[in-house]
Amino acid sequence: xxxxxxxxxxxxxxxxIPVTDNxxxxxxxxxxxxxxxxxxxxxxxPQQSLPHALLAAGMxxxxxxxxxxxxxxxxxxxxxxxxxxxxxxxxxSCQWLRSGTHPSLQVLPIVSMPVSADNAHxxxxxxxxxxxxxxxxxxxxxxxxxxxxxxxxxxPFIYQGGQGMRICVLDHAEKMTxxxxxxxxxxxxxxxxxxxxxxxxDAPAQLLPTIKSRVQQLALQxxxxxxxxxxxxxxxxxxxxxxxIGTDAIEQLIQLANGAPLAAIxxxxxxxxxxxxxxxxxxxxxxxGKRSSVAASDYWQTQLGxxxxxxxxxxxxxxxxxxxLGFDALQKDIxxxxxxxxYKPVDTGLEAFAHSLxxxxxxxxxxxxxxxxxxxxxxxxxxx
Numbered sequence: 001x002x003x004x005x006x007x008x009x010x011x012x013x014x015x016x017i018p019v020t021d022n023x024x025x026x027x028x029x030x031x032x033x034x035x036x037x038x039x040x041x042x043x044x045x046p047q048q049s050l051p052h053a054l055l056a057a058g059m060x061x062x063x064x065x066x067x068x069x070x071x072x073x074x075x076x077x078x079x080x081x082x083x084x085x086x087x088x089x090x091x092x093s094c095q096w097l098r099s100g101t102h103p104s105l106q107v108l109p110i111v112s113m114p115v116s117a118d119n120a121h122x123x124x125x126x127x128x129x130x131x132x133x134x135x136x137x138x139x140x141x142x143x144x145x146x147x148x149x150x151x152x153x154x155x156p157f158i159y160q161g162g163q164g165m166r167i168c169v170l171d172h173a174e175k176m177t178x179x180x181x182x183x184x185x186x187x188x189x190x191x192x193x194x195x196x197x198x199x200x201x202d203a204p205a206q207l208l209p210t211i212k213s214r215v216q217q218l219a220l221q222x223x224x225x226x227x228x229x230x231x232x233x234x235x236x237x238x239x240x241x242x243x244x245i246g247t248d249a250i251e252q253l254i255q256l257a258n259g260a261p262l263a264a265i266x267x268x269x270x271x272x273x274x275x276x277x278x279x280x281x282x283x284x285x286x287x288x289g290k291r292s293s294v295a296a297s298d299y300w301q302t303q304l305g306x307x308x309x310x311x312x313x314x315x316x317x318x319x320x321x322x323x324x325l326g327f328d329a330l331q332k333d334i335x336x337x338x339x340x341x342x343y344k345p346v347d348t349g350l351e352a353f354a355h356s357l358x359x360x361x362x363x364x365x366x367x368x369x370x371x372x373x374x375x376x377x378x379x380x381x382x383x384x
Contacts, residue, residue: 021098021114024073025089029063031223040084052191053215057204061263064220104166106157108150111143112171144172148179165194173199174206181208188214228261235265272312279316286382293378306370310357321350345384356380
């Protein structure tokens with residue numbers, strides 16, 4: 001039960017959105033300035049160099065990909081000696097990056113390669129129907145996996161020699177197959193001059209220990225709370241969806257996002273975040289019999305996609321369980337105590353609903369109809 005009382009990130013996954021080439025030249029995030037300075041000074045000193053393999057790991061929303069792509073651009077930039085704060089954006093190397101054709105950069109999986117903004121808009125617009133979106137999601141999940149043949153295909157690039165600095169970026173490194181990880185291990189054990197491997201992982205615990213022992217992890221996970229608060233405040237401004245947002249609301253967003261500033265901003269803009277009180281009202285109406293599960297399902301289908309409703313339900317279930325166990329709710333702007341004063345669901349019921357949410361997420365990957373999934377969840381919610 002303890003895992004349900006921890007602060008878990010409910011921020012929507014952002015990896016489905018194409019990363020544009022602008023990320024190479026984006027401003028440095030304020031909590032990454034010290035690490036950037038350390039690495040760039042190390043590269044610039046004659047007797048020192050960058051480690052052969054680096055790992056950028058941690059939860060989504062902390063900016064690790066933004067840091068890695070900026071670093072890639074700077075390392076390859078022809079004018080980096082006079083531009084210590086980032087790639088110039090104008091030299092031949094930077095233009096190759098913009099076009100996605102840099103001869104000294106290899107990226108796995110290929111879908112992680114930053115694309116031009118025009119192509120990103122085209123990709124987003126091409127998946128307009130629900131069926132297309134489901135197919136695209138399934139295809140994207142499969143495309144993120146790194147297979148042994150992908151690693152083997154890197155070998156000529158890594159071992160060609162005499163070609164100047166070469167960089168391999170392995171995004172979603174935790175999705176490597178066992179065979180791919182073992183093939184990569186051989187490369188890590190035999191470092192080549194001027195070849196750098198940059199691994200990115202949202203779930204480093206899933207990486208093989210032998211991989212983690214041969215890479216140097218970048219210090220990206222510690223973010224000063226004051227810096228995070230200031231960044232999120234400036235990014236959100238004073239209103240969200242035409243509603244005023246104060247210091248308490250921003251602190252709550254950061255807490256729910258486990259201190260990750262970019263995740264907190266994404267959470268604030270998530271379409272389901274403003275419907276948390278409505279979720280409680282629906283639950284009460286279902287439990288009391290004032291609304292049927294069919295009517296509730298029909299209504300919520302007009303409000304949120306099923307994936308967004310699941311994300312909302314997971315957060316609400318977390319705080320319901322916390323309050324039932326005697327802990328304070330993480331969401332201070334929702335009055336859980338009043339809602340639960342007359343009725344508290346039993347722990348087995350909470351476990352059953354949580355299991356249903358998980359089963360629904362799995363079923364959606366197999367192209368189950370959203371209406372069927374919504375109807376089933378509303379029946380389960382009525383019985384909670």
